[in-house]
Amino acid sequence: MLLASINLNKRLGAAGARANLTAWLGEHGVKAVLAQEPFKPADRTPPILQGFTFAGGDGNLAAWISEDLTSPTVSSPHPWVQRIELEWLVVLQVHLDAYAGAARAAQLAELTAMVAAEGDRPLLICGDFNLAPRPEDGLLGENISTFTTGAERAALRKLMQSTGLIDTTAEAAPVFTFERLSAGKLSRFRCDLALLSDHLTVTVTADASARTGRQAFTDHSALLVDLPVTLQKTEPDDVLFALSELTGHDPSTPSAKEGYRPHKTAMSRQxxxxxxxxxxxxxxxxxxxxxxxxxxxxxxxxxxxxxxxxxxxxxxxxxxxxxxxxxxxxxxxxxxxxxxxxxxxxxxxxxxxxxxxxxxxxxxxxxxxxxxxxxxxxxxxxxxxxxxxxxxxxxxxxxxxxxxxxxxxxxxxxxxxxxxxxxxxxxxxxxxxxxxxxxxxxxx
The missing domain is CATH 3.40.50.150 (Vaccinia Virus protein VP39)
Incomplete structure (x- = not known):
């Protein structure tokens, strides 16, 4: 299932940007859209995306799901983070503070606690972190930007190391996901990130077409995340194979639903x-x-x-x-x-x-x-x-x-x-x- 994570810079209210986004989603076969700053004001009625159902959120963070799929459970623990359950996978969509490094460091510490509370649940954290994970990931002109502080980078490292997450877009040479002129100089950042549990194999690519060319609809690249998750087209009548007896899990969790019957693979051996x-x-x-x-x-x-x-x-x-x-x-x-x-x-x-x-x-x-x-x-x-x-x-x-x-x-x-x-x-x-x-x- 292809998921797109993108900062829309509050442009979704414009018909032209919305049409371009919808066309882009169709071209790529996207099934889930996670958007940071999708529209303004934050409390307005969410715009309609053709082919998608609004799953939850507001003008800070919002999620849409393909209309042929069952809507996921969505909650907002904080205004800057949204929690989405995609079957067995938890996705945390984030938009960290755009102005203060101390605020971002505090949010990363809070995020670390949230991830720890998820236990061993497989996890994807994606969105606009508003920071450069490494010095070379943030440039102002040809020089290293001073926008990101050492405290933020330390908090991000602690988040990843203590919870077993990997930075999926950390190539040797940065692929910048944000570019804008600032005081006459080109500001470039790899700030749109996808952090993933280290035991998962997932393809993540940055698509710059969202911010370049005639059909651009924002000034951020989109992250396309190819998830090994198959969502239900309708609510199942059956129950998934219950591991609750095995693990003591709450039967309402995804791992304890029925429908899977692994016992039917057991061989009758002589x-x-x-x-x-x-x-x-x-x-x-x-x-x-x-x-x-x-x-x-x-x-x-x-x-x-x-x-x-x-x-x-x-x-x-x-x-x-x-x-x-x-x-x-x-x-x-x-x-x-x-x-x-x-x-x-x-x-x-x-x-x-x-x-x-x-x-x-x-x-x-x-x-x-x-x-x-x-x-x-x-x-x-x-x-x-x-x-x-x-x-x-x-x-x-x-x-x-x-x-x-x-x-x-x-x-x-x-x-x-x-x-x-x-x-x-x-x-x-x-x-x-x-x-x-x-x-x-x-x-x-």
Whole structure:
């Protein structure tokens, strides 16, 4: 889903600018519009954008969504920040103070607290920050501008470092998103930013056509953000796969709705999985295992294998019909998560599943995470004509089953978000080419 973030410099009230914006949105296939300073006065009735529904906001910050999509939940914690829920992703749209560096530094500190309160929810922060993240990102003439203070840059660094956000447009050579003559000199800034959770893979580009040429409608470049989010066209009747039993989440949160049915991907095995045989052959001895929990065990074929090898083993699967309820005890030597992350439809649920798995490990214990590879899933999707959905595919919309290929690097990033780190005593796990595995342990 393509999202556009842009400072409209209060021009949306003009019919010409509105027509140019609408044409630009159509050319690019934009589905969500986040606008800073869209119109004046701030409390006026929002202008109509053809093909879009007003989702919320005012003349400081406003959001529109394509009229064929369900409107997201929008709130305004402060006049300078707007919170938008796009399925599993939270977007914070900001317009920081345009005049005082001290005010911007204070707003960044408040933003840091807001992000921390979101926990491990995947996040995008976009909008006009009214600052240059690096000295070279702000020029007055050919010289470094003094507009941005060191305190602001320090507050921005703290925001990103403490919350695991990356500056997606920080190229080696700045791509300026704002240019205007100031006192006879050209003022150029990379001030329109998109900060993204580091475990997400998202393409962000700055489009200068919004402020250049005959069809320009503002003096800021637009940020085009290609999000791995599939919004509902209508309100679903079904319920998304509930992780509330697994994680204790409020059932009203996106990760606890129904409709996804990952349990339908569970295979009826007559023999243990290759992954479980690798565990007993290559991990049991080196790690001195005596107990195992198979987290997301499905029908439990691997549990029988572990028990046959003399390991004290239990299973857990949130699908009641499989008959593996949540264990009453913790303190297992090893937790296995085999082909679980692949079938969960968004990064937030994957992180929650890993956090829950880790909660069963003893101090010094391990969690082994096994996934199907991106290559294997891509081939299955091509062969089966699967429909893209979020960051993966509906493998069967009628069954409600989802699949995404996940490589070792992505496993590691998700695991770190869940409080797990790669184990330094990890032996090589000889799995088949269509699989990836990472041995982790809870962070000390």
């Amino acid at each position: 023999a243990p999985s290759p992954a479980s045989r690798v565990v007993t052959q290559h991990l049991a001895g080196p790690l001195g295992l005596t107990s195992v929990l198979d987290h997301g065990c499905g029908r439990g074929a691997d549990i029988a294998h572990y028990r046959s090898m003399g390991l004290d083993t239990e299973g857990f699967d949130p699908h009641d019909d499989f008959g593996w309820p949540r264990p009453d005890r913790t303190g297992f030597d090893l937790i296995t998560s085999v082909y679980v992350l692949n079938v969960l439809p968004d990064p937030w649920q994957r992180i929650q599943a890993l956090k829950d798995a880790a909660s069963f490990a003893r101090p010094g214990g391990h969690v082994v995470i096994v996934t199907r590879s991106p290559e294997e899933i891509a081939k299955a999707a091509a062969d089966g004509g699967w429909t893209p959905h979020h960051d993966g595919f509906w493998s069967s919309p009628s069954k409600g089953t989802f699949q995404r290929g996940i490589d070792t690097a992505e496993i590691t990033v998700l695991a770190r978000r869940a409080g797990l780190v790669p184990s330094s005593d990890a032996p090589v796990l000889p799995l088949a080419g269509g699989c990836h595995a990472v041995l982790t342990k809870p962070e000390a």
